[in-house]
Amino acid sequence: MDMNNPQDVGAAFGAMILGGAVGEEPPPPDSPLGRVRAFTAEYGEGRLTAEHVRVAIEGRPLLP
Template sequence: MDMNDPQDVGAAFWAQILGFTVSEEPPPPDSALGRVRAFAAEHGEDALRDEHFEAAMEGRPLLRDGTVRTGAPKRVARVAA
């Protein structure tokens, strides 16, 4: 991060205001971001889908085919037409 660059300074300021920490070090491997980065390193960035980020934040496994394993299956209500 270049503290002489106004855009970097603004990003750092707003990150602090929002409660985030800007770091140039890699994230811990057991964090959501660490898991996503490990998945991308193994399968390529093109394999990442929105479902992978959601699964990582929820602590679920990241699967190669983009499917997401959840707990119990969701019930679908059928509406008579």
């Protein structure tokens, strides 16, 4: 993260206010975001719906 870049500073500040942090590594594969990324890598972003995201958050399998 480049703290001389206004967007990076804004992202870091927003994450800090919300109690999080901006990470540079990919998410764990078993996390909701990791599962959504795996789905889009296999089927493409055009197939991803809000229902897929809800299912990933609930921990259920993502079906095409």
